[in-house]
């Protein structure tokens with residue numbers, strides 16, 4: 118009898134922690150993320166062809182969030198897990214989308230596309246928040262991540278001039294897309310081919326002309 122109740126307790130405990138520990142990407146996330154992916158497949162047209170050549174926008178240096186950042190963070194940050202990176206991803210890219218939208222005049226041909234993409238992003242963010250217990254979002258972030266978070270949420274006028282960068286809208290969305298595949302790989306992996314989307318070299322296969330230097 119004692120054993121049985123211990124087992125039940127243990128099981129109860131497991132059920133409580135299991136969703137957090139075992140499912141960094143809740144399967145309900147996949148539908149909204151694939152919707153974003155559908156939008157992103159048109160990014161060349163809307164983020165490149167509709168802009169003047171070499172058009173760049175001013176972003177915070179932390180808004181340049183690439184695969185190389187993720188691999189560096191994984192190596193150097195204690196207490197980092199996928200959920201923390203996913204939270205950071207939403208924080209970074211909500212700001213990026215807002216900035217792209219902000220530079221587009223009302224009648225710019227890319228405006229409806231960008232507004233729609235931002236809407237889809239917000240939907241995914243809402244599902245993300247719902248698919249984890251609220252306490253998860255109150256947990257302390259690892260120190261290095263908290264520093265990045267703080268600078269992202271700092272008022273622009275308090276940012277030193279040195280923290281700004283210029284990037285093409287297309288390169289920002291390329292980064293958004295690649296980091297999304299990496300951080301939510303369960304939603305994008307193909308059963309037949311084992312691909313590591315977090316691998317920087319994955320994206321280098323003859324696609325050099327897409328890699329815009331951000332400076």
Ligand SMILES: *[C@@H]1O[C@H](CO)[C@@H](O)[C@H](O)[C@H]1NC(C)=O
Pocket residue numbers: 151154155157158304305306
């Ligand atoms: C994501 O979009 C690309 C086209 O940009 C497509 O080839 C791929 O199948 C999509 N992935 C999923 C899981 O929908």
Ligand SMILES: *[C@@H]1O[C@H](CO)[C@@H](O)[C@H](O)[C@H]1NC(C)=O
Pocket residue numbers: 178179180181182183186209265
């Ligand atoms: C990513 O790395 C670059 C340097 O390569 C840096 O400027 C940028 O701030 C980093 N992004 C984040 C989110 O830490």
